[in-house]
Amino acid sequence: xxxxxxxxxxxxxxxxxxxxxxxxxxxxxxxxxxxxxxxxxxxxxxxxxxxxxxxxxxxxxxxxxxxxxxxxxxxxxxxxxxxxxxxxxxxxxxxxxxxxxxxxxxxxxxxxxxxxxxxxxxxxxxxxxxxxxxxxxxxxxxxxxxxxxxxxxxxxxxxxxxxxxxxxxxxxxxxxxxxxxxxxxxxxxxxxxxxxxxxxxxxxxxxxxxxxxxxxxxxxxxxxxxxxxxxxxxxxxxxxxxxxxxxxxxxxxxxxxxxxxxxxxxxxxxxxxxxxxxxxxxxxxxxxxxxxxxxxxxxxxxxxxxxxxxxxxxxxxxxxxxxxxxxxxxxxxxxxxxxxxxxxxxxxxxxxxxxxxxxxxxxxxxxxxxxxxxxxxxxxxxxxxxxxxxxxxxxxxxxxxxxxxxxxxxxxxxxxxxxxxxxxxx
Amino acid sequence: xxxxxxxxxxxxxxxxxxxxxxxxxxxxxxxxxxxxxxxxxxxxxxxxxxxxxxxxxxxxxxxxxxxxxxxxxxxxxxxxxxxxxxxxxxxxxxxxxxxxxxxxxxxxxxxxxxxxxxxxxxxxxxxxxxxxxxx
Numbered sequence: 358x359x360x361x362x363x364x365x366x367x368x369x370x371x372x373x374x375x376x377x378x379x380x381x382x383x384x385x386x387x388x389x390x391x392x393x394x395x396x397x398x399x400x401x402x403x404x405x406x407x408x409x410x411x412x413x414x415x416x417x418x419x420x421x422x423x424x425x426x427x428x429x430x431x432x433x434x435x436x437x438x439x440x441x442x443x444x445x446x447x448x449x450x451x452x453x454x455x456x457x458x459x460x461x462x463x464x465x466x467x468x469x470x471x472x473x474x475x476x477x478x479x480x481x482x483x484x485x486x487x488x489x490x491x492x493x494x495x496x497x498x499x500x501x502x503x504x505x506x507x508x509x510x511x512x513x514x515x516x517x518x519x520x521x522x523x524x525x526x527x528x529x530x531x532x533x534x535x536x537x538x539x540x541x542x543x544x545x546x547x548x549x550x551x552x553x554x555x556x557x558x559x560x561x562x563x564x565x566x567x568x569x570x571x572x573x574x575x576x577x578x579x580x581x582x583x584x585x586x587x588x589x590x591x592x593x594x595x596x597x598x599x600x601x602x603x604x605x606x607x608x609x610x611x612x613x614x615x616x617x618x619x620x621x622x623x624x625x626x627x628x629x630x631x632x633x634x635x636x637x638x639x640x641x642x643x644x645x646x647x648x649x650x651x652x653x654x655x656x657x658x659x660x661x662x663x664x665x666x667x668x669x670x671x672x673x674x675x676x677x678x679x680x681x682x683x684x685x686x687x688x689x690x691x692x693x694x695x696x697x698x699x700x701x702x703x704x705x706x707x708x709x710x711x712x713x714x715x716x717x718x719x720x721x722x723x724x725x726x727x728x729x730x731x732x733x734x735x736x737x738x739x740x741x742x743x744x745x746x747x748x749x750x751x752x753x754x755x756x757x758x759x760x761x762x763x764x765x766x767x768x769x770x771x772x773x774x775x776x777x778x779x780x781x782x783x
Numbered sequence: 784x785x786x787x788x789x790x791x792x793x794x795x796x797x798x799x800x801x802x803x804x805x806x807x808x809x810x811x812x813x814x815x816x817x818x819x820x821x822x823x824x825x826x827x828x829x830x831x832x833x834x835x836x837x838x839x840x841x842x843x844x845x846x847x848x849x850x851x852x853x854x855x856x857x858x859x860x861x862x863x864x865x866x867x868x869x870x871x872x873x874x875x876x877x878x879x880x881x882x883x884x885x886x887x888x889x890x891x892x893x894x895x896x897x898x899x900x901x902x903x904x905x906x907x908x909x910x911x912x913x914x915x916x917x918x
Contacts, residue, residue, distance in 0.1 A: 490849075490850070490851065490852050490855060491852070493849060493850075493851050493852075494851050494852050497851055501879075503790050503791065503793070503817075504790075504793075504817055504878065504879055504913075505879045507794075507910065507912040507913070508867050508879040508880050508881055508912055508913055508914075509847060509850075509851075509854055509865055509912060510847075510867050510879055511847055511849070511850070511851055513845075513847075513849065514845045514847045514867060515845075517845030517846075517847075518843045518845045518867075518868055518869060519843070521843045521844060521868075521895070522842070522843040522895075525895050592848065592861070593848045593864065594847075594848060594849045595845045595848065595849065596845055596846040596847075596848070596864070596890040597845075597890070598845075641879070642869060642879070643869045643878050643879045644876075644877065648842060648843050648869065
């Protein structure tokens, strides 16, 4: 199948000038609209020169399935009402877990078209109203409901099948997967917005303490790997994936303010440019060319790199869609950081850690930061925004002067992929 | 003109004929186990029914312990995981399918590459699923 995407350019440059994230976690009593307002407030209060809400001309909101999670469809006008920005046009974008990645893309194109100068984009998901089996069902509805779901495949199941194929084809093993989780929890521990603001060691010690408090036998864990290899602490979800291979169920929201470059300096001295955007679609896993790669990720990243005029060698850091640990490994290969099959070794060698040569998921990723599906794509952009502005605090990458970061946001099991290149212009 | 090649006809035929019946494009010969009204390769609309042999190999799999509601109703769960995966049909295309007759609690004992045959028996009347078993 040809993927003859020609090199595309935006009609005019677009920048991010503000970013806000709600706390990620489980928040009984908070509706998705409340979470969105929380993210918006965080943005308003952190903008370098403030801004007038009346400047917003249009908005796009990524939201996977408030319909099933909250029995609430048509969420865009609700967000507009809660922000008090009616009657400006607000549109909900649904592309499963890539919903806000796609919402951002729509916002970028709305400005690049010349129609608007100031556009709000974001995303939200309220997932914890449902029990785990209900969430599993809702997420599975992003797969093919006629040909994958009836075969018993779940979301973790499809990524489990990808992991097994990767293990068969390359030297990938279960420890590689768990090391991704350990690394992302180490980063998440440094992120005040993360659902799991804990290293894996902390989680291990908490389990030991809890056993002691309850008068139960205290597990004899010497290392994080002992903890993660304990089937009671880390049960199978979809072999070869265990609990700690999976991103959690999360409530949360995210938003950024996009403006045309020519007015960006009205808002901040340090705008972050959207240098390249790419989006592509893929087939169900069984119809994909390969079982160890997401073709949409390869295509979307090539589009984004081409638009930005870069190669992967120019990329300082990346936020990738680690809905499962194997997904991060596959992402680092699809994006070109490592050759196919080399992703696991890169994890072993610490190359994707905060101080590695290719820092991946400095935010903690979906794994530790949390994965409110509709909010995740813009959430990734927010991490890169802060890193490129040098304001990521304790989790700031150790590289000097990072200038280019990318985001990789996957919908479903590769049915959609959105890749963005962000750049700090000197 | 309405096409008889609908995506759901797959299950109707599986139930009635106990065979894996998909489509073949009369223009380019592309085979699809899922009945489609349009060829995704040459984009033509001239499809015909095609019966697959039902022989396949296991390409990859997973054993699912945290099960969806529908599978829990069939008795699967943490203590009784089931095996599902992707099979490559003898004719070339792949499809997702349940793998019956293997022990979901012992995934290390399940081998990719193993020969499979269609298992059209014991289909759920309301929610049929494609299943294979060891040949």
